[in-house]
Amino acid sequence: MTAAALPGVKDDKTIIVFSGDFDKVMAAFVIANGALAMGKKVTMFFTFWGLNAIRKPQRTGIRKKLLETMFEWMMPRGSRNLKLSNMNMLGIGTKLMRKIMADKNITSLEELIAGAQAQGVRILACQMSMDAMGLRREELLDGVETVGVGTFLGASEEGNMTLFI
Amino acid sequence: MTAAALPGVKDDKTIIVFSGDFDKVMAAFVIANGALAMGKKVTMFFTFWGLNAIRKPQRTGIRKKLLETMFEWMMPRGSRNLKLSNMNMLGIGTKLMRKIMADKNITSLEELIAGAQAQGVRILACQMSMDAMGLRREELLDGVETVGVGTFLGASEEGNMTLFI
Amino acid sequence: MTAAALPGVKDDKTIIVFSGDFDKVMAAFVIANGALAMGKKVTMFFTFWGLNAIRKPQRTGIRKKLLETMFEWMMPRGSRNLKLSNMNMLGIGTKLMRKIMADKNITSLEELIAGAQAQGVRILACQMSMDAMGLRREELLDGVETVGVGTFLGASEEGNMTLFI
Numbered sequence: 001m002t003a004a005a006l007p008g009v010k011d012d013k014t015i016i017v018f019s020g021d022f023d024k025v026m027a028a029f030v031i032a033n034g035a036l037a038m039g040k041k042v043t044m045f046f047t048f049w050g051l052n053a054i055r056k057p058q059r060t061g062i063r064k065k066l067l068e069t070m071f072e073w074m075m076p077r078g079s080r081n082l083k084l085s086n087m088n089m090l091g092i093g094t095k096l097m098r099k100i101m102a103d104k105n106i107t108s109l110e111e112l113i114a115g116a117q118a119q120g121v122r123i124l125a126c127q128m129s130m131d132a133m134g135l136r137r138e139e140l141l142d143g144v145e146t147v148g149v150g151t152f153l154g155a156s157e158e159g160n161m162t163l164f165i
Numbered sequence: 166m167t168a169a170a171l172p173g174v175k176d177d178k179t180i181i182v183f184s185g186d187f188d189k190v191m192a193a194f195v196i197a198n199g200a201l202a203m204g205k206k207v208t209m210f211f212t213f214w215g216l217n218a219i220r221k222p223q224r225t226g227i228r229k230k231l232l233e234t235m236f237e238w239m240m241p242r243g244s245r246n247l248k249l250s251n252m253n254m255l256g257i258g259t260k261l262m263r264k265i266m267a268d269k270n271i272t273s274l275e276e277l278i279a280g281a282q283a284q285g286v287r288i289l290a291c292q293m294s295m296d297a298m299g300l301r302r303e304e305l306l307d308g309v310e311t312v313g314v315g316t317f318l319g320a321s322e323e324g325n326m327t328l329f330i
Numbered sequence: 331m332t333a334a335a336l337p338g339v340k341d342d343k344t345i346i347v348f349s350g351d352f353d354k355v356m357a358a359f360v361i362a363n364g365a366l367a368m369g370k371k372v373t374m375f376f377t378f379w380g381l382n383a384i385r386k387p388q389r390t391g392i393r394k395k396l397l398e399t400m401f402e403w404m405m406p407r408g409s410r411n412l413k414l415s416n417m418n419m420l421g422i423g424t425k426l427m428r429k430i431m432a433d434k435n436i437t438s439l440e441e442l443i444a445g446a447q448a449q450g451v452r453i454l455a456c457q458m459s460m461d462a463m464g465l466r467r468e469e470l471l472d473g474v475e476t477v478g479v480g481t482f483l484g485a486s487e488e489g490n491m492t493l494f495i
Binding site: 175181183185212213214232233235236239240293296297299313314315318321322324325327328329 | 341353354357360361364365367368415416417426427429430431433434436490491492493494495
């Protein structure tokens with residue numbers, strides 16, 4: 001009998017992904033995949049820099065105001081452009097880390113994202129942060145729900161673990 | 166019937182605010198306000214750099230030792246002086262982000278802090294961090310309780326969500 | 331009667347230490363020691379940069395591949411070599427902070443680590459991160475268990491607080 005089957009015990013997992021650093025987003029998806037594999041329901045709420053991890057890699061050509069364009073232009077588009085939080089060294093550190101991981105057969109960030117999606121992760125994007133950063137729904141991966149903080153809090157209420165990454 | 170009314174179910178929210186970055190403090194108060202609006206009890210525990218977010222903006226003229234004065238002098242005094250964790254660009258990025266947010270009618274950090282206080286948030290300041298950073302009680306916002314880590318842990322025990330931001 | 335004695339109430343604490351910054355690792359061990367002193371079971375899961383906090387200070391002379399050696403060489407070996415996340419100022423800020431803490435009789439990071447160990451903290455090291463960073467079991471403090479993310483998630487399932495630091 002699993003914990004979920006006991007009355008009054010909630011064991012969903014909720015992960016706020018605030019950071020857009022390669023290593024932190026990697027950690028978020030490793031935890032998400034692990035929990036999903038254990039049969040838990042996982043909700044990920046992407047906000048601020050974390051939104052960059054779920055951007056589509058291609059330019060969308062959407063017309064925006066100047067200030068919005070500046071942020072959009074400077075922020076990484078998608079998981080392949082994220083950088084290490086430490087020892088990035090103009091991108092060399094991140095490339096080396098990815099190479100070491102590939103050499104050791106560690107699942108790549110892109111595989112982890114696809115794996116979480118295949119296992120039914122729920123991906124939420126913070127509407128307020130999207131407004132602040134000038135990001136539109138069509139610039140984010142398919143299947144993402146744009147929501148307010150209340151939706152994330154509601155999901156968290158069904159769980160016993162909420163992380164801020 | 167709310168979850169809080171069920172025996173054995175605790176749903177307070179506790180947020181450790183370790184960071185003094187504008188964006189992270191903003192996220193902390195957005196979550197706090199959301200939970201308060203849902204009728205939850207919210208405790209925020211400010212420690213290390215997070216203490217800068219609840220400093221009074223004016224100088225207090227308290228006499229301190231040299232080392233304490235150095236840290237105090239270099240750290241931002243209050244929410245209006247916090248900087249973005251990314252793309253601060255000597256302050257320009259933070260100013261742009263604040264401008265974009267105002268243009269989009271996103272609640273400002275100062276309004277979020279006032280809103281949380283009006284909704285009854287409990288604000289704790291870590292005594293140990295205050296000692297380490299040379300901050301005194303009278304330099305922090307009115308209504309703040311200076312406590313040890315045990316008080317925060319006790320508050321967390323009544324909840325189902327504790328974030329480290 | 332403690333909360334742990336009530337059926338269905340779990341109150342272990344789990345702390346993911348992702349960061350290798352002096353101040354964040356310090357916060358992690360302050361919280362761990364506080365919870366242990368309250369009689370709670372505490373598990374700390376060290377991953378990515380956090381692993382540096384539980385490295386042995388001495389070189390081990392293990393032969394490694396070139397890329398692994400680069401990361402190992404650039405990363406701090408043990409708690410005494412960690413730096414502040416802010417105002418490190420080429421190491422001066424960290425030294426000043428340690429001096430202020432010692433002057434105010436604040437427990438040092440090394441004493442906190444020893445205290446947590448004496449109180450029975452369980453220390454886990456993330457095998458995947460060790461592989462990515464080229465760290466071997468014998469380079470970490472004695473008593474550390476090298477595990478996968480599933481072991482950490484299992485420990486977290488017995489608790490009501492999981493932090494990502």
